Amino acid sequence: MSVQSQPSLSGRPSLSAKTLQKYLRQMLTIREFEQLGEREFRNGLIRGYYHSYAGQEAVGVGFINAMDLKRDYIVDHYRDHGHCLLVGIDPSRIFAELFGRASGVSGGKGGSMHMYSAEHHFLGGDGIVGGGLSIAAGVGMALRRQPEDGICVCFFGDGALDTGTFHESMNMASLWNVPTLFICVNNLYSMGTRVNEHSSLSQLVDRAQGYGVKTEQVDGQDVFAVAEAAERIFKYMRQNKRPYFVEALTYRYQGHGIHDKASNYRGVEEEAKWHGRDPIKLLTEYLIAEKVMSGKQIEALRSEVLHELEAKVAEAAAAPLPNPADLTKDVLL
Amino acid sequence: MKKLSMHEALNLALREELKRDNKVVLLGEEIGKYNGVHYVTRGLYAEFGKDRVIDTPISEESFVGVGVGMALLGFRPVVEMMRMDFSLRAMDQIYNHMAKLRYMSGGHLSVPMVLRGPEGPGPNPGLTAQHGQQLTTLFAHCPGLRVVTPSTQYDAKGMLKAAIRSDDPVVFLEPGPLNNKQGDVGEDDYVVPLDQAEVKREGSDITLIGYGASVALCLQAARELEHDGVSAEVVDMRSIRPLDMRPALESIKKTNHALVVEYAWQSYGPGAEIVARLMAEGFWDLEAPVERVSGQEVPLPYAANLEELSKPQMDEIVGKAKQSLAQ
Ligand SMILES: Cc1ncc(C[n+]2csc(CCOP(=O)(O)OP(=O)(O)O)c2C)c(N)n1
Ligand SMILES: [Mg+2]
Numbered sequence: 001m002s003v004q005s006q007p008s009l010s011g012r013p014s015l016s017a018k019t020l021q022k023y024l025r026q027m028l029t030i031r032e033f034e035q036l037g038e039r040e041f042r043n044g045l046i047r048g049y050y051h052s053y054a055g056q057e058a059v060g061v062g063f064i065n066a067m068d069l070k071r072d073y074i075v076d077h078y079r080d081h082g083h084c085l086l087v088g089i090d091p092s093r094i095f096a097e098l099f100g101r102a103s104g105v106s107g108g109k110g111g112s113m114h115m116y117s118a119e120h121h122f123l124g125g126d127g128i129v130g131g132g133l134s135i136a137a138g139v140g141m142a143l144r145r146q147p148e149d150g151i152c153v154c155f156f157g158d159g160a161l162d163t164g165t166f167h168e169s170m171n172m173a174s175l176w177n178v179p180t181l182f183i184c185v186n187n188l189y190s191m192g193t194r195v196n197e198h199s200s201l202s203q204l205v206d207r208a209q210g211y212g213v214k215t216e217q218v219d220g221q222d223v224f225a226v227a228e229a230a231e232r233i234f235k236y237m238r239q240n241k242r243p244y245f246v247e248a249l250t251y252r253y254q255g256h257g258i259h260d261k262a263s264n265y266r267g268v269e270e271e272a273k274w275h276g277r278d279p280i281k282l283l284t285e286y287l288i289a290e291k292v293m294s295g296k297q298i299e300a301l302r303s304e305v306l307h308e309l310e311a312k313v314a315e316a317a318a319a320p321l322p323n324p325a326d327l328t329k330d331v332l333l
Numbered sequence: 334m335k336k337l338s339m340h341e342a343l344n345l346a347l348r349e350e351l352k353r354d355n356k357v358v359l360l361g362e363e364i365g366k367y368n369g370v371h372y373v374t375r376g377l378y379a380e381f382g383k384d385r386v387i388d389t390p391i392s393e394e395s396f397v398g399v400g401v402g403m404a405l406l407g408f409r410p411v412v413e414m415m416r417m418d419f420s421l422r423a424m425d426q427i428y429n430h431m432a433k434l435r436y437m438s439g440g441h442l443s444v445p446m447v448l449r450g451p452e453g454p455g456p457n458p459g460l461t462a463q464h465g466q467q468l469t470t471l472f473a474h475c476p477g478l479r480v481v482t483p484s485t486q487y488d489a490k491g492m493l494k495a496a497i498r499s500d501d502p503v504v505f506l507e508p509g510p511l512n513n514k515q516g517d518v519g520e521d522d523y524v525v526p527l528d529q530a531e532v533k534r535e536g537s538d539i540t541l542i543g544y545g546a547s548v549a550l551c552l553q554a555a556r557e558l559e560h561d562g563v564s565a566e567v568v569d570m571r572s573i574r575p576l577d578m579r580p581a582l583e584s585i586k587k588t589n590h591a592l593v594v595e596y597a598w599q600s601y602g603p604g605a606e607i608v609a610r611l612m613a614e615g616f617w618d619l620e621a622p623v624e625r626v627s628g629q630e631v632p633l634p635y636a637a638n639l640e641e642l643s644k645p646q647m648d649e650i651v652g653k654a655k656q657s658l659a660q
Contacts, residue, residue, distance in 0.1 A: 047637065048459020100459075100636035111461045111635030127463035128419070129391045162390035163422075190391060192367035198390040265367065321638045331631050 009286045010225050017292050023065070023223055024287065024298070027057040027280050028305045030082040033091060034254075036313055037081065037098060041258050045317060046098045049112050049127075053082035055253035058279035059185055060086050062218075062226025063153060066234055071150035073121045073143070075136040077157060078113035079185075079252075080125045087120040091309055095316035102322040109322070109330075130156060130163030133182070137173045140180030140243065149238045152180045159190030161207055162198055170211040173243035181233060182208070182245045185220065187252045192265040208245040220250030221277045250279075334517040340372045342486040342518045343449075343507065346493035347374065347411065349522060351381050354409060357497060359386045360396050361413030361450075370415050371451055371512055397423035397448065401431050404446040409497055414450030417506065418466050423448075431502045432477035444502045449493070453546055453596050454633055455510030458640060462632035465509065467596040469545070472504040473573045473603050480574040481527050482506040484548035486516035488571065491525030499527060506573075508546035510596075530577040532584065536566035539590040539654050542581050542607060544570040547594040547645060554594070554650040563658065573603050581607070582615045589620040590657045594645055599627035621660035624653040 015023075034052040041050050053060070056079075064074070064086040076083050084094050089105055097104030097115055105115050106125075115125040123139065126132045136154030143150040160166055161184060173180050186204050188195050196202045208215045214236070219225045226248065233244050251274035255262040262271075275281075287293045293301075337345065350357050363370055365378035365388040378386040389396040393414065400410035414420045420427060427448065435443045454465040472480045479501045483489040489507070496503040533548060534555055541551035548569045555565035566588060568581045585591050591611055593604040608623045629643040 046459075048457065048461060048635065049464070097635075100639075102636075106635075108636035109462075109632075109634045109639065111459060113463070114461060114635070127461065128422075131463075159391045162392045164392065164394055191363050191370075193363065193388060193390075197388065322634075322636045324638060324642060327629060327634065327639050327642050328631055333630055 009222050009282050010228070015224070015227070020287060020292055023061050024280070024283055024293075025301060025305060026061050026086060027223070027283065028302050029309065030054070030057045030060070030085055031280060032302070032306045032309050033081060033085060036309055037095070038254070038258060040098070040313065046112070047100070049078065050258040051079040051112065051256065052252065052254040053079055055274065055278070056185060056187060056220065056250045057082060058223040058226055059183070059220040059248045059250055062223050063183060063230045066227060066230035067151070067153060069121050071148040073123055073139050073150065073152045075123045075132040075139060075152060075154045077126050077129070077132060077155060077160070079157070080113070080115050083155065084115050084117070084122060087117065087122045089117050089120055089122070090312070092312040092315040095313050096319050099316050099319070100321065101316060101319035102326075103316070103319040107322060107326065109326070130160040130165045132156065133160065133163070133165050133169040134172070136180045136182070137169045137178050140173060140178035141176060143179055144177065144241060150179070151234060151237050153183060154180060155183050155185055157190060158184060158186040158188070158195050158204055159198065160184070161204055162190070170208060170213060170243070170245065174211045174213045177241050178243050179237045179241050180243050181237060182243065184208070184245070184247045185250060186247050187250050189252070189256065189266070191256045191260070194265070205245070205247040208247070213243050213245050215245040215247070217247045217249060220248035221279045221282060223279055223283055334519060336515050337486055337518040338513050338515050339486050339489050339507065339511045340513065342490040343373045343493055344375055344377070345518065346490040347377060348380070350494055350497045351377065351385060356407060357385070357409045357411065358403065359411050359413065360389055360400055362389055362391060362415050364388060364413050369413070371456070373507075374413065393419050393422035394426055397426040398430065400446045400448070401426060401434070401444055404444040405434070405442055409445050411447045411449060411497060414448065416464050417450045417452035417468055418464055420448065420450070420468070427472070427478070428475055432475050436477060443500050445500045447496045447503045447505050449505035449507060451507045451509040451512055453509040454640065454644060455508070455546070456512040458637065459635060460633060461635045465633045467598070467628060469506055469573055469597050470602040472506070473606070477502065478574060479503045479527060479572070480506065481572045482508060482545035483571065484508065484511070484533070484543070484545055484569045486514070486518045488525050490518050491523050492527060492571070495524040495527045498524065503527070506545060510546040511549065528572050528575055528577055530568055530570045530572065530580045532566060532580050533569045534565070534567040536564040536588070538564045538588055539592060539658060540566045540568060540581060540584040540588045541592050541594060541654065542568045542570065543594045544573060544603060545596070547596055550645055550647065550650060551594050554647060554654065557647070557651050558654055561655070563654065565654065570603070570607070576606065576610065578610050578614060581611065585611065585615050585618045589618055591619065592624040592626065592650065592654050592657060594626050594650055596628045596645060598630045599625060600630060602627065621657045624657050626650045626653055
């Protein structure tokens with residue numbers, strides 16, 4: 001698939017204006033959230049790791065909106081802030097987790113890579129590359145044994161394809177007819193290593209062949225393409241109780257983590273090319289061209305989102321640290 | 334001597350050994366072009382090229398296995414775990430193959446490789462439960478593995494060079510909290526023996542025993558105790574498997590009191606083994622039970638206050654030392 005050559009979004013007239021505006025708000029929220037997060041890291045409120053989702057928004061927005069979170073579940077990896085926002089966790093609780101506060105989504109014990117919310121069917125956040133793959137197959141096993149036709153969605157990076165557990169999990173999921181959707185978010189880099197330098201095949205979708213699982217690539221910059229694929233795939237999975245593999249082609253704007261300088265290993269030309277197909281830019285261009293929203297309205301929405309998030313930062317920053325007695329809570333000693 | 338950080342000292346050791354012996358190869362994630370996440374392999378890819386400094390995919394189990402295979406044919410692979418936590422993925426190769434091939438083959442085969450990487454809560458804070466663990470105990474438990482950990486920049490260079498030259502499989506644990514700390518390093522081609530504990534500070538009232546990052550805590554406690562008129566001797570175990578008990582046993586002959594300090598979880602850990610051996614071999618020299626201060630037995634939490642509390646606490650070290658002397 002030649003994603004680069006597509007200048008604009010694949011037409012999707014069936015989405016209502018309300019849905020389109022919701023997508024835009026969600027993408028703007030993620031983008032602004034990550035900028036505020038990185039700012040607060042530099043301000044010293046956040047420590048350790050910080051993996052930004054900026055640039056990859058359309059992947060999460062397209063897939064997670066198509067889920068039914070009353071019965072479906074998500075197993076994620078460490079680049080999880082955007083997905084937490086999309087499942088509906090209050091941003092102040094995500095910021096509070098990043099600030100290590102008691103009101104954080106994991107009580108301040110997890111931090112950036114370890115967000116969990118049972119109530120939102122969000123099963124983490126995982127710091128180990130590929131750590132969630134077999135768990136997602138297991139969640140799918142459990143869902144298969146329940147009457148609601150639920151699906152498990154598992155997000156991971158291109159680097160996770162190199163772990164043995166990826167292949168083991170795909171095999172079991174197929175063998176046991178498990179309704180787990182494996183979404184490989186190919187942002188071209190595993191830390192500082194380009195896909196063609198860590199993977200024997202540069203089309204990652206080819207490496208998911210061999211397990212009898214349906215596979216496809218999707219343009220992860222095009223929220224309409226992702227939403228279309230998501231709807232179609234979930235329908236197939238609920239009907240057939242089968243796993244599915246998707247390679248979503250996208251790009252992360254920041255370094256791998258906050259300490260990583262991407263300019264050390266990738267060129268400004270490549271970055272500019274991807275910024276030219278920025279998922280938010282593509283959507284706003286469409287909305288303006290189709291007269292769904294004016295440029296002015298979009299700017300107003302952006303500042304509204306930013307304003308709301310600033311309030312969430314302030315709320316989280318004012319929250320207390322965990323109680324020292326919590327150190328030994330929730331672990332068998 | 335020159336002042337170098339721990340990662341610079343380790344880098345120097347690798348550079349010297351890569352130059353000395355063309356059988357030495359490095360394997361690991363982001364160690365080459367990227368120059369290493371903790372800088373230990375900085376510049377080596379540029380100097381020695383992609384056949385000596387090999388960037389691997391995220392396939393820990395199998396690139397440790399690749400190291401074992403190369404070692405069987407006489408190469409001396411030095412395999413980096415970006416964080417030692419990720420060695421858990423490779424435990425089958427480490428425990429079932431790297432450690433046992435010499436024995437299982439009746440001595441026909443040997444695996445002269447080094448598995449190295451940072452462990453514990455550092456250099457930076459906030460590493461959390463899957464990136465800042467101190468897993469020394471797991472390696473130390475397995476016969477066939479030599480398990481060592483330096484506490485100074487000088488030892489780091491000399492011990493890594495010795496580890497590369499050793500015909501045993503060596504697990505070389507780099508104390509994460511010390512990664513960026515500076516100290517004196519020799520510029521000559523020296524090695525530090527892998528099986529010798531060392532007295533890092535002389536004293537006469539109590540023996541503080543540590544390894545890796547906890548040696549710095551022992552030295553700090555010794556300085557604090559000095560203000561209160563207590564003279565503490567500090568023993569750096571350096572090798573966790575095998576344990577060299579001689580310096581600690583000699584020391585308690587003089588001090589009659591001992592306290593073991595470690596970042597590791599206490600139960601079944603190196604500290605437990607050290608205490609058992611002090612009791613077995615030095616019982617009649619002791620005037621009080623050997624005390625222990627360890628990391629809290631919890632997954633490393635994120636929140637700043639909880640993370641701090643999870644580490645061995647200075648006031649507890651000093652307090653337990655005094656308590657021991659009061660007996
Ligand atoms: C088992 C394991 N090995 C190594 C690491 C260190 N590490 C964290 S993320 C990463 C790169 C992963 O890249 P990718 O899977 O493409 O995901 P992305 O960060 O691009 O979203 C590496 C090597 C880890 N966390 N776990
Ligand atoms: Mg990637």
